[in-house]
Amino acid sequence: MTHPRPHAPARPHAYGVVGAGRVGSVVAARLHAAGRPVVGISARSQxxxxxxxxLVPEVPVRPAADVAADCDVLVLAVPDDALVAVCEELSTVLRPGQVVVHTSGRHGLDALSAATRVGARAVALHPAMTFTGSAVDLGRGCAMGLTAADTERALAEDLAAVLGGTPVWIDDADRVRYHAALSHGANHLVTLVAQARDLLQGIGAGAEAATILRPLLEAALDNALDLGDAALTGPIARGDVTTVRAHVDALATEPSSTRDAYVAMAHATTERAAADGRLDPATAAVLDAALDERPRVSGPVR
Ligand SMILES: NC(=O)c1ccc[n+]([C@@H]2O[C@H](COP(=O)([O-])OP(=O)(O)OC[C@H]3O[C@@H](n4cnc5c(N)ncnc54)[C@H](OP(=O)(O)O)[C@@H]3O)[C@@H](O)[C@H]2O)c1
Incomplete structure (x- = not known):
């Protein structure tokens, strides 16, 4: 009969990262900074x-298969479209009990099925943050969209915390909608802001465009997150149909993508304002019709 030595420290997990991209390099750096042993990170391109x-000069750059073979917890930080193939490829060196984590928002546990087939344990851990792959990412906290079996729950939450995240559990079946929500909010916000900035620069605002937009957009974002639809102000919330019509006319000479985005967002805004009762149905219908009118062009089309 053997007895475990009292208080014998368990060997700490050894971590490995495949993909030194924007996310992988930051993951490796944060693991290393937290004192977790990182056996290697893979990188192919310059x-x-x-x-x-x-970002992580202390961690050796090694071939992906060596990293995968030598670690206990393997993080696959590769593009969404490469994930399944990379997991398939590395499954030949994985062993039962190893943990394989991916950082994709849209993928669930299915993407790691080549690893689970050989007895590895799967975790999806998506940092809800935009990464640049530079030192500015190292100090940022964010939510971590986690999906895993109950048996991996503690490990997933520990990893999320080490990476500076707040765990948020996402059902496997909901991951695509979860990721669509974040992309719609964050990626399309970038386009919306860029279009607004272009419009201001078109009237000569130059660097002042950011001075005008920053406090307004920061307040709108804070209010929207705190108050939801009740944060809405502006001509649609007030039912100022002539102002909306004037906007559509003024945008006729702008790139069609800007005008189309304005009209689509204005329809969506009208629908939401009508749904919560702040806009009466008749005014909402007039607004919708004004948005669909052909604009009266008064200048050169850009
Ligand atoms: N960027 C973000 O803001 C962000 C935020 C949250 C989650 N994510 C998710 O994190 C994952 C990685 O995104 P990323 O932005 O870090 O991508 P990325 O910057 O494009 O980096 C991808 C990395 O994967 C490597 N790679 C590509 N194909 C490979 C293969 N077949 N074998 C081994 N390595 C391979 C690339 O290596 P080489 O350059 O050497 O070819 C590169 O280092 C994605 O699932 C993404 O959805 C990204």
């Missing part, structure tokens, strides 16, 4: 090599 050398 850009990835440089990111690894800059």
């Amino acid at each position: 850009a990835s090599l440089l990111r690894a050398r800059t």
